Amino acid sequence: MAVKLRNPRVPEGINVSRHSAVRDLFLLTGGLLAFVAILGIALFWFGGVIMRQLPVRWENALADAVVVRAVDAPETAEARTITAELQALADRLSPSMVADEETRIQVHYLDSDIINAFATLGGHVFIARGLIERMPNENALAMVMAHEIGHVVERHPASATGGGLLVTALWSLIFGGSPDGLSALVTGPDALLVTGFSRAAEREADLRALDALARTYGHVGGADHIFTVFRDELAAMPLPPQILSTHPLSADRIAAVAIGAAQAGWPTTGPITPLSPQLAAVAGR
Amino acid sequence: MSIFYSSFVWQIGVFVVLIVIGFGFGRWAERRHYADIRRREEDFRSIVVVTSKIVPAMSSADGLHVTTSPQTALVKGNVVVSVDYFKRFVAFLRMLFGGRVHTFESLIDRGRREAVLRLQQEAWRIGGTAVFGMRFETSSITKGSGRGMISVEVLAYGTAVIVPRG
Secondary structure, eight states: OOBOOOOOOOOSSSSSOOOOHHHHHHHHHHHHHHHHHHHHHHHHHHHHHHHHHSOHHHHHHHHHHHHHHHSOOOOSHHHHHHHHHHHHHHHHHGGGTOOOTTOOOEEEEEOSSOOOEEEOGGGEEEEEHHHHTTOOSHHHHHHHHHHHHHHHHTTHHHHHHHHHHHHHHHHHHHHTTSOHHHHHHHHHHHHHHHHHHHHHHHHHHHHHHHHHHHHHHSSOTTTTHHHHHHHHHHTTSOOOOGGGOSSOOHHHHHHHHHHHHHHHTOOSOOOOOOOOHHHHHHTTO | OHHHHHHHHHHHHHHHHHHHHHHHHHHHHHHHHHHHHHHHHHHTTTSEEOOOSSOOOBOGGGTOOOOSSOEEEEEEEEEEEEOOHHHHHHHHHHHHHOSOOGGGHHHHHHHHHHHHHHHHHHHHHTTOOEEEEEEEEEEESSOSSSOSOOEEEEEEEEEEEEOOOO
């Protein structure tokens, strides 16, 4: 029997199934974001828990190996004097805030125009000249100092470092070879998580600072000055949505001072302590 | 704070633009290629391609008849096809969760049909009327990290039978 060879037209749609790639995109992206959010929250929390359980002396040792090496010693006599004044202020506030013997507060002066102060691992607190220049009195500066000490006491720098490291390490492991756009999607929700955590940490530190001010000065007058400075400085700038911000809104923080004082029964007015002559000189007074 | 916000928006913005461009141009290119494939498949419908290694006796009703010693020649069709950014991203998501990777189906289908068409074209050029023992070889051009664009090379090869028409 002769074989007839044919080359028929084969119907389409057998090897290529009908589906909506756009539907796949939204469905899978939604699933991925949900997965990232849930796992990210768990990892960030767990990493923070682990770091907070570590002895403070281990954190101090890590910080000494990293932070201290990165910080220059004060170069001028003026800088050394200012650093000493800031350290003295911290030493006056610390007894009412620090319970752990291993926790130490070491203040560093940043000769910079930026209006900022921050705390890092190992109890290192940095305060910039730009911020000191805008402080009208010691009470206002003490609020800033106590706020940063509050971060150290609550171990926020350690928690954020541990959580962030764990999330970053695992994401690199899972998504290391992914298309570029995926990293933006993954880091986005994680960043929202970090900023959310940061805002909660800021509120916690604010409350700690108010308590310290009340114990040290007998009232919390001047505590909201730093927030009015931030509010005024940022007034002309377009602000991102609150969800993307690492700090609560300045207006909310000002209101929180009044609310916190009312709830705890702290007086909001009282004798104002002037800045020391050395710090007043920085502030141009 | 504002630096982070700007960076985040920029990254997402670039990603969305790439997705939209990939989707738009990818679909347009794919549809154009398929239209071209269908047209040429009609042009070369007379060149029969089979996987059988045995050349059967052909009926004279086909307009062909086998001589006692037909001429044969190796013919091949080779093509490299790439996937757009949109499909690559969706495929990567699918590979995370498992299941069929629909977005690559048309890539492979186009690649194979194009390779067969080029095989037929080469056979036609040398006077062949049929290709026997056709086989596919498929390989990925871009391997490894997945950060590069995915391209697939499809090779179709077989034995063309050159039968004089009688």
